[in-house]
Amino acid sequence: MIELQNVSRTFTVGDQQVAALRDINLRLDAGEYISIMGPSGSGKSTMLNLLGLLDRPSEGTYLLDGGNVTDLSDEQQAHVRSEKIGFVFQSFHLVPRLTAAQNVELPMILAGVPAEERRQRVEVLMQNYGLAARADHRPDQLSGGQRQRVAIARATVMRPTVLLADEPTGNLDRNTGWEVLKLLEGLLEQGITLVVVTHDAEIGARAHRQIHMLDGKIRSDDRPAA
Amino acid sequence: MKLTDTLQFASGSLKGSPTRTLLMMLAMSIGVAAVVILTALGEGARRYVIDQFSSLGTNLVIVLPGRTETAGVGPGLMSGQTPRDITLEDAQALLRSRAIQRIAPLTVGSATLSRDALNRDVVVLGSTADLLEVRHMGIAVGKFLPAGDIDESSSVCVLGNQMKQELFGNEQAVGQWVRLGDRRFRVIGILSAQGESMGMRTDELVIIPVASAHQLFNTSGLFRILVEAKSRDSVEQAKHDAEEILVQRHSGERDVTVITQDAVLATFDRILTTLTMAVGGIAAISLAVAGVLIMNVMLIAVAQRVKEIGLLKALGAPPKQIRRLFFAEAALLSTIGCVAGLILGYIGSTIIGQIYPSLPVSPPWWAVIAACVTALGTGILFSVWPARRAARLDPVAALAGR
Numbered sequence: 001m002i003e004l005q006n007v008s009r010t011f012t013v014g015d016q017q018v019a020a021l022r023d024i025n026l027r028l029d030a031g032e033y034i035s036i037m038g039p040s041g042s043g044k045s046t047m048l049n050l051l052g053l054l055d056r057p058s059e060g061t062y063l064l065d066g067g068n069v070t071d072l073s074d075e076q077q078a079h080v081r082s083e084k085i086g087f088v089f090q091s092f093h094l095v096p097r098l099t100a101a102q103n104v105e106l107p108m109i110l111a112g113v114p115a116e117e118r119r120q121r122v123e124v125l126m127q128n129y130g131l132a133a134r135a136d137h138r139p140d141q142l143s144g145g146q147r148q149r150v151a152i153a154r155a156t157v158m159r160p161t162v163l164l165a166d167e168p169t170g171n172l173d174r175n176t177g178w179e180v181l182k183l184l185e186g187l188l189e190q191g192i193t194l195v196v197v198t199h200d201a202e203i204g205a206r207a208h209r210q211i212h213m214l215d216g217k218i219r220s221d222d223r224p225a226a
Numbered sequence: 227m228k229l230t231d232t233l234q235f236a237s238g239s240l241k242g243s244p245t246r247t248l249l250m251m252l253a254m255s256i257g258v259a260a261v262v263i264l265t266a267l268g269e270g271a272r273r274y275v276i277d278q279f280s281s282l283g284t285n286l287v288i289v290l291p292g293r294t295e296t297a298g299v300g301p302g303l304m305s306g307q308t309p310r311d312i313t314l315e316d317a318q319a320l321l322r323s324r325a326i327q328r329i330a331p332l333t334v335g336s337a338t339l340s341r342d343a344l345n346r347d348v349v350v351l352g353s354t355a356d357l358l359e360v361r362h363m364g365i366a367v368g369k370f371l372p373a374g375d376i377d378e379s380s381s382v383c384v385l386g387n388q389m390k391q392e393l394f395g396n397e398q399a400v401g402q403w404v405r406l407g408d409r410r411f412r413v414i415g416i417l418s419a420q421g422e423s424m425g426m427r428t429d430e431l432v433i434i435p436v437a438s439a440h441q442l443f444n445t446s447g448l449f450r451i452l453v454e455a456k457s458r459d460s461v462e463q464a465k466h467d468a469e470e471i472l473v474q475r476h477s478g479e480r481d482v483t484v485i486t487q488d489a490v491l492a493t494f495d496r497i498l499t500t501l502t503m504a505v506g507g508i509a510a511i512s513l514a515v516a517g518v519l520i521m522n523v524m525l526i527a528v529a530q531r532v533k534e535i536g537l538l539k540a541l542g543a544p545p546k547q548i549r550r551l552f553f554a555e556a557a558l559l560s561t562i563g564c565v566a567g568l569i570l571g572y573i574g575s576t577i578i579g580q581i582y583p584s585l586p587v588s589p590p591w592w593a594v595i596a597a598c599v600t601a602l603g604t605g606i607l608f609s610v611w612p613a614r615r616a617a618r619l620d621p622v623a624a625l626a627g628r
Contacts (some may be wrong), residue, residue: 054540055619075544084544093537093625097242107541109231158542 001191002028002051002162007060009046009216014090017075020046024060025114027196030161033188036197040103044197045166051195052085052164059063060120065161082111086155092147094139094154101126101135104153104182111158112137115172125153145176152183162193169203227547236554243527250516250523250561254528254605257513258567258597259574264509264574264595268502270585275498277586278332279491285327285458286360286487287465289320289451289472293481310481311447314376316437316472320453323467325460330357331376331436332450335443337407337431341393348389348432350406352439360452363428368400370413371435379437383411387419388429406432407442461486506593510600516563517604520556524612528619535616536624545617553606560605564598571597 009021020043028034036044041071050056052063053069062070071079087093094103107119110113113118126132129149139147148168169177181196181203188194200205205224212220291312317331333352338345355373357363363370369383373545383406386552390399390413397414411434420428440446455464465484535548571589575579579587 053541054625075546078539078542078544078547080542081540085542087540089625093533093540095534097238106538109235109539110227110541110543110547112227112231154541170463202539 001030001063001065002026002114003063004050004057004059005061005063007050007057009043009055009063010058019216020055021050024216024218026211026218026221028193030193031188031191033185033194033208034196034211035204035209035214036195036211037201037204038200038213038219039199041215042213044213046216047213048164048166048195048197051162052087053081066186082107082158084161086158086160086163088148088151088155088163088165088168090170092139092151092171094147094150096139099138100131100138100142101151103139104157107154107158107217114134121157122211125157129153143176144172145179148172148176148180152180156187160192163187163193163196165194165196167198168196169198169200177203227543227550231499232547232550232554235557236558239527239531239551239561240555240558243530246523246527247559250520250559253512253519254518254560254563254601255567255570257509257516257541258564258601259570260509260512261506261582261593261597261600262568262571262589263574263578265502265506266571266587266589267578267585268498268505268594269590270579270587272495272498272502273581273586274584275446275494276491279487280496285455285461285464287326287453287455287461287468288485288487289453289468290449290483291447291481293483298511310476310479310594311445312451312472312482313446313448316475317448317451318376319471319475320451320468322471323464324465325455325467327454327456328356328360329454330354330360330452331440331448332357333436333443333444333445333447334449335439337432337442339389339393340405341402344393345394346389348372348406348430350439350442351431351433352436352442353374354436357433357452360454364418366415366416370415371433372414377437378435379441380435381409381411381438382414382435384415384417384433386414386417386427386429386431386433388427390416407437411438411443412574502590502593506596510597513597513600513604516601517608520559520605521608521612524552524556524609525615527555527617528612531616532619532624533627535619536626539619539621540625548617549613552609552616556605556609556613557602560602563605564601567597567601568594 007024008019011018011020026048036047037083038044041154046055050057057070061068062099064080064084069077072080095106098106099107104122104125105118108121129151129152131146131153132214134142134146139150142150163184168184169180172180184196185206186195196203196207204210209221209223289312314331316436317329320326320329330353335350336347337350339348340346353371354376355371358365358370366387371382372380383404385399393399393404394402399416402413403410404413417428417431434442453464453468465486469482469484473480538548575587575589579585
């Protein structure tokens with residue numbers, strides 16, 4: 001469960017204060033499928049960064065699973081990210097010198113998971129995501145869809161409670177994009193909270209809850225299917 | 227993150243950019259090799275000088291009659307009149323000291339050496355069999371003086387190399403008779419060529435038993451006693467003992483002078499060690515330069531890998547861990563560079579040793595350790611700033627590649 005209370009985020013550009021988020025109140029329940037839509041500059045990326053603890057709010061409080069994570073130290077926030085949050089990026093962000101399997105293994109290495117357990121978990125995930133034959137390939141030997149599948153495997157290998165996807169289909173063609181989206185939606189069955197940021201209304205419409213943003217504010221918060 | 231994983235990840239990123247890694251290792255290894263080679267040269271020079279000194283005799287203590295206030299031995303002492311001679315009994319009494327290995331009494335005089343019609347004025351040295359060992363002389367042909375009672379005179383002599391040449395040319399000399407003053411001596415050995423040491427040209431000497439020399443010159447006093455201490459550490463003890471024994475035997479009067487060559491040797495030793503350290507220090511500057519290079523390249527690496535650092539942060543790597551990764555990289559680089567430098571340095575010193583065989587070139591252990599510690603130290607020290615910079619990157623900006 002995620003709750004933002006009166007959250008604002010202001011950037012200083014030159015000598016001007018630019019508000020990216022203004023007084024946001026938002027509550028996301030566990031297992032929800034949320035899309036965040038809006039034009040460029042509407043604050044949706046800032047929102048995602050705040051939710052992922054990559055950024056800190058200028059004002060307001062962030063509660064994650066009931067705990068206040070707003071004022072945690074960098075080290076503590078890193079720990080929370082490692083345990084509870086998975087990221088999927090538009091440009092995949094795979095480490096080019098590592099193989100697909102090593103990229104998936106990376107979060108577990110950082111968390112200090114023993115080697116044997118790492119090997120097993122990577123193997124299972126590669127199998128599940130249809131990447132077993134590609135495990136020893138480097139990112140530049142993979143297609144776009146395969147890269148994003150590797151990235152999703154990496155984001156879920158630590159079994160996070162929240163998965164934050166920033167334009168996950170933005171660099172993919174239409175068909176591959178749909179496949180990747182289905183893969184992400186499949187994770188909902190495991191009880192994960194899925195937040196997808198997108199430009200694409202068609203993709204955004206698939207979410208159970210659609211949030212539209214404009215000028216740093218939530219303009220609408222619809223649950224059409226519910 | 228486990229240490230092995232950290233090292234593995236660091237070595238992975240080093241392998242990821244081989245040119246960068248190779249250049250840094252090259253800089254590091256040249257620095258280390260410079261320290262190793264230059265100190266090896268300095269140490270070689272030091273050992274060369276010490277070897278030259280010890281060819282006079284190792285752990286040598288010299289007892290001479292008369293009292294001088296300074297430690298130096300002036301030529302005036304040759305003619306110095308002393309209240310009491312040092313006798314052969316005095317010399318033998320020195321062997322009572324446990325710090326003394328062996329002694330060689332010396333009597334010096336000059337006489338005319340003749341064979342048939344050939345005459346030469348020569349310096350005659352009266353001594354014992356132990357002189358050979360004490361003075362590190364060598365025998366080219368035949369034998370040295372026979373070991374035996376110190377008081378026993380016998381008509382044998384050993385010729386210096388040049389004397390033999392002048393009297394016998396290329397003829398066989400051992401077994402022949404020569405005349406020394408009014409006595410006849412049988413040649414039993416020829417010294418190997420040695421050149422000059424302690425102000426005497428051994429090549430022009432004639433050596434006879436000390437008792438025979440006393441008869442020849444009609445004296446009973448000794449010119450010197452050469453004393454060899456048991457070890458380098460016991461030189462001081464030997465000096466002290468020799469003094470005490472002789473004072474005791476001379477009814478409490480301090481009428482002998484005891485000097486060591488160690489005083490001179492120690493000075494040379496100090497000067498050359500200091501020189502070696504100075505040269506090593508200069509070489510260490512190149513290590514510092516290598517350190518700056520490492521810092522520069524590390525900063526570039528941080529800039530190049532901004533996205534990767536951002537990703538690591540997003541995946542839950544705390545700042546501490548990012549710093550550790552960069553430290554591990556620097557440490558690996560320095561270690562490999564250091565090892566490569568040591569190999570390079572040893573190869574270099576071996577080559578120099580081949581070119582100048584008389585110079586005992588080998589790097590002193592302290593320089594090797596100092597070079598390694600400095601290499602590792604600078605490598606890690608100069609990576610502090612880049613590592614901190616990486617750890618402080620804002621993850622959002624880093625992920626965007628800014």
